[in-house]
Amino acid sequence: MASVETPDFVGSVAENVPFLRRYARALMGSQDSGDRYAAATLEAMLADNFGETAGHDARISLFRAFHLVWSSAGAPVGEPDSRLSARAQDHMADLTPNTREALLLHAIEGFTQLDIGRIMDISAQEAEQLIEVARREMESAIAGKVMVIEDEAIIAMDIASIVQDLGHFVTGIARTRAEAVRLAASDRPDLILADIQLADRSSGIDAVNDILAQFDDIPVIFITAFPERLLTGERPEPAFLITKPFSEEQVRSAVSQAMFFASTETLAA
Known part of the structure; x- marks a missing residue:
């Protein structure tokens, strides 16, 4: 595992920023909101010299840092800017908490249940359960x-x-x-x-x-x-x-x- 001080670690973080933006946008339902929190994540990592995410590889560190920033802000979603986005927010309110982020991390970004546990500060078993609940709720809706x-x-x-x-x-x-x-x-x-x-x-x-x-x-x-x-x-x-x-x-x-x-x-x- 690369040290957080090495150029390799920083370069790997940079390479994964587009995928963090994809995840943040899908999670929050808004390009503007997703990009703001992705940018805030990078600022937080730089300000803390990656201290909060030390001990993980670069990709997990980046997504973990995002969850620390996003969760500390109350896990917000994007502001609805149309009839459809307003309907989307209503649907989101009906989901079991934490299920959507677990499903996105696994199915779209390819993280394992163990990785998701590290990102979300839960066990791998809890991550697997959240993924199954999200899948059932969304597919049946x-x-x-x-x-x-x-x-x-x-x-x-x-x-x-x-x-x-x-x-x-x-x-x-x-x-x-x-x-x-x-x-x-x-x-x-x-x-x-x-x-x-x-x-x-x-x-x-x-x-x-x-x-x-x-x-x-x-x-x-x-x-x-x-x-x-x-x-x-x-x-x-x-x-x-x-x-x-x-x-x-x-x-x-x-x-x-x-x-x-x-x-x-x-x-x-």
Whole structure:
């Protein structure tokens, strides 16, 4: 394990900041709020010379520091700025405390139950229980129509199968920007899962923006092999981002999160 004084440790912390921002944004339901607390986390770590997080590797230290800062502020969520975000906050109030952070840390950020215990100051067994409770509560809360934008047939069928197993209806699979726009117009989805690069070299981002020009309140999950390239700090950013290759659990968690919290943040073209 690198010492907190070494350049390797500091460099590793810096490399994981985009993923902390992704987590903070998904946790709080707001890009602004998530970014503020991510920045406050870095300031706290620098001011304390990483003392509160010493004894862990850089990635765990960063997320642990965030939880110390966020929890000390009362574990706030983002201020609702629309009808959908207000509905999301109402849903959040119904969740069992601490479950959502455990699920996000495990399913989206890939931490083990032991790592989550270190980050949240709980046991690995408690972390596992929180994950299961969150999964049950979110998956049972909302069902709807899901559209898939993906040009690789096997991946598209895999995603569709996972979505259907969650109790949602798949409206169809589009391989290009034009197909996606037509499909959405013919059967408005409640959620979109979109790859970034499509079959005809068109952009999944452009397809989503075209669709949201018609329906501006559809939550979106983007899929990419290079998430750090999209988590740049420029506005707007995706609220939900799945990394390729993905696991079934990542898709299940992201779909449940997106349907539950109904975020409509998308990427600039």
